Amino acid sequence: MKKAILDFSDGELIEALKKDHVTNMAISYLYRSYYGVLSNHVRQNMGSEQDAEDVFQEVVVTFIGLVKNGKFRGESSVKTFLFTLNRFTWLNELKKRNRAAHREEKFESESESEEGDVSRYLVERESRHMVIAMMDKLGAVCKSILLSYYYDNLSMKEILPLVNFENEQVLRNKKYKCLKSLEQMLTTNPELAQRFKAALTYGN
Structure with missing residues (x-):
C-alpha cells in the first residue's frame, strides 16, 4: 500500500490545488498547517471561535480560487499570503459589523x-x-x-x-x-x- 504524503512544500501544495479536483489531503494540510495561527489572529482581535472558523473557510476557498486562476504567483510564501488574506478578510468583517448601525454613511467619491x-x-x-x-x-x-x-x-x-x-x-x-x-x-x-x-x- 502506498504511503500517503502528509506534508507539502509550497510548490507541491500549489500544484495539488491547481488540479480539477482538489484532494482532501491538500485541504487537510492547509487546515493542519495554518488554521492555528490564522484563527488565533481572529480571536485576538474581537473574534469568536466560530468567527475564526468562518473566516478561515473563506480564506481557503478564496486561496484555492486564486491558485486555480493563476493569480497566486508565489511572490510570497503560502503562509505569508494566507495570513495577509486572513487579516484583511477579518478586517472587512469588522468594518461591516461596525457599519451595521450606520447604513447612510457617505462614501469616498472617486477623483476621476x-x-x-x-x-x-x-x-x-x-x-x-x-x-x-x-x-x-x-x-x-x-x-x-x-x-x-x-x-x-x-x-x-x-x-x-x-x-x-x-x-x-x-x-x-x-x-x-x-x-x-x-x-x-x-x-x-x-x-x-x-x-x-x-x-x-x-x-x-
Whole structure:
C-alpha cells in the first residue's frame, strides 16, 4: 500500500490545488498547517471561535480560487499570503459589523470625473444582494475590486493582496476598466439601471 504524503512544500501544495479536483489531503494540510495561527489572529482581535472558523473557510476557498486562476504567483510564501488574506478578510468583517448601525454613511467619491456617475450606484444600502448580482455580471475580479473599494471602503493598498496584482497602478487601471464596463452595462439598459438605482436607494 502506498504511503500517503502528509506534508507539502509550497510548490507541491500549489500544484495539488491547481488540479480539477482538489484532494482532501491538500485541504487537510492547509487546515493542519495554518488554521492555528490564522484563527488565533481572529480571536485576538474581537473574534469568536466560530468567527475564526468562518473566516478561515473563506480564506481557503478564496486561496484555492486564486491558485486555480493563476493569480497566486508565489511572490510570497503560502503562509505569508494566507495570513495577509486572513487579516484583511477579518478586517472587512469588522468594518461591516461596525457599519451595521450606520447604513447612510457617505462614501469616498472617486477623483476621476469619468467615474462620478457610476460611483453613486455603489453606495451601501439594504439591498446588498442587488449590488452583488450586478457585480457578478462583471466577473469575479471586478466584483472583488469594486465591492472592496466602494462597499468595504478599502484603499488600493488594502485591496492589492486580495487580487494579487503586480502593483497599485495595475490595480487602478483594472478598477477603471471595471467601472467603464459597469457604466456601459447601465447605459445600454435603462431599465436595468433604474432597477439598480432603485435597489440602492430603497429605504431612503
